[in-house]
Amino acid sequence: MKRRSLFLTITASMGFVFLYAPIIALIVYSFNKSKLVTVWGGWSLKWYSELFKNQQIIDAALVSLKIALVSASLAVVLGTMAGFVLSRMGRFRGKMILSGWITAPLIMPEVITGLSLLLLFVAMEGMFGWPAGRGTGTVIIAHTTFCMAYVAVIVQSRLASMDETLEEAAMDLGAKPSTLFFLVTLPLIAPALISGWLLSFTLSLDDLVIASFVSGPGNSTLPMVIFSKVRLGVTPEVNALATIMIAIVAIGVLAAMYQMRRQTKLSSNQE
């Protein structure tokens, strides 16, 4: 028994090393003075100042943030509706097809989603003159479409695991559907909406393939700029950018973890 648990500890620790070694190396080398990525030239913040002087990266980051904010918010609204369709709307004609549409983007290869949306936009422009050209607007539509699937699934599972008696009580007391939704259901599914928004925001900020298809000239998103730089090789500037992004995410996840631990402690104290 003892020997197997040692084997387990070793293999699992190797797994964690595998997960974190590349990230840690990336962070360490972002502080490297030398331009040669593998030669250590001493600590320096040089690449960070280079990064903030790079107007192309800053512009692209702003474009990406704007797209991510709008499409995450739209995806939460549409995805919540879709989640309700999946779990609270009973039966209606066409439900099978609609449920298929709602979850299909989850397994659709990004190249197909990107290509098909681009061809749609081109065809629509030919027929109705809208959307005139491609840019942030078309990327927002594309990101909303694939992010809403994730929100729908999160909202659906939250609705399924929720205590239904609260909704029933509100209804027995005469709440109209809209009152029921805004005063009872919405506060109950709020955590699911927050995690759905965060997930959509991250997915949108991270997407390279779909954005490459549907964005127009002069509207490069951050992943598109990173990809074109990185294709030519490792660059210290991108290391600095990666470190900043990892730091932001790490702080966010640590805060969420702290909050979760505190809540589990509180609820166990109440019991």
Place this chain on the structure above:
Amino acid sequence: MSIPSGSAWIDKSASGMARYNLSRGVNWGRFSVIAVPGLWLGIFFFIPFLVVFKISLSESAIAVPPYSAMLEWDLEEAYATFKLNFGNYLYLFEDTFYLDAYISSVKIASISTFFTLIVGFPIAYLIARSKPSMRVVLLSLVILPFWTSFLLRVYAWMGFLKKNGIVNEFLLSTGIIDQPLVMLQTDFAVYIGIVYTYLPFMILPLYTALEKMDLTLLEAAEDLGSRPYQSFFLVTLPLAVPGIIAGCLLVFIPAVGEFVIPALLGGSDTLMIGRVLWDEFFLNRDWPMASAVAIVMLVVLVLPVMLIRNAQGKEEAHS
């Protein structure tokens, strides 16, 4: 349908969870909750596939947009010609390059999925068997990389695997090798990239399955004289099968259509269908051919996965 008030509970169970379906006649609130996402997905998810299908049947042309019209109106003669061109599909089957790319994608995705399982299982097992307070910490450690940029995580491996990269420097300095290994731009790098980026997708379902396991079963096996490795293969592994299937699907599905990983870590001979589609579109600017590749990919790779998932969902609903 009128139901006597005394049996209202039957009504509830019959209509499932249709609690928002309250008023009689047309319920505009309910209607719009269904119609808004329905319309959005119809326009931006379903119709695009029809457009792709249509363009896959047209010919490539030097024009804006670069394909020929399928329907041509001749106003003087007042008739329309309807042209279907199956040439793209014929070409897909004639040129073995495309077939090789589909097969190679499935091969690379399967091998990587297998290794993701091998790497992920011990981690999931360790987390499931640790103290509840440790579980939150370890799970967060697994999820944390998932929240950071996928592109940057793939990029991190470029610095690791390249010729004068960290792995080679380390192996050279310890004297294990005397010449740098070629790792970047090989299929090996693609396997590593896929295992690395999709590891959380494997660990989470495995953890869920292992955590639910009844530990007294292991005690029972031990009491009956089973050795640890026997109980692992005869008790733990069979109980983890639902998690293994779910995790493998979650890794295999995105891996098979992957573009970024083969583009950054793979060599020029690393064939994957997502990359072929990308090159067909962005380099050759052959939109009809790219569309045909997408349609075949949809039929050959995506539909089977959808059917498997549907069948699984039904099985779960039955049990």
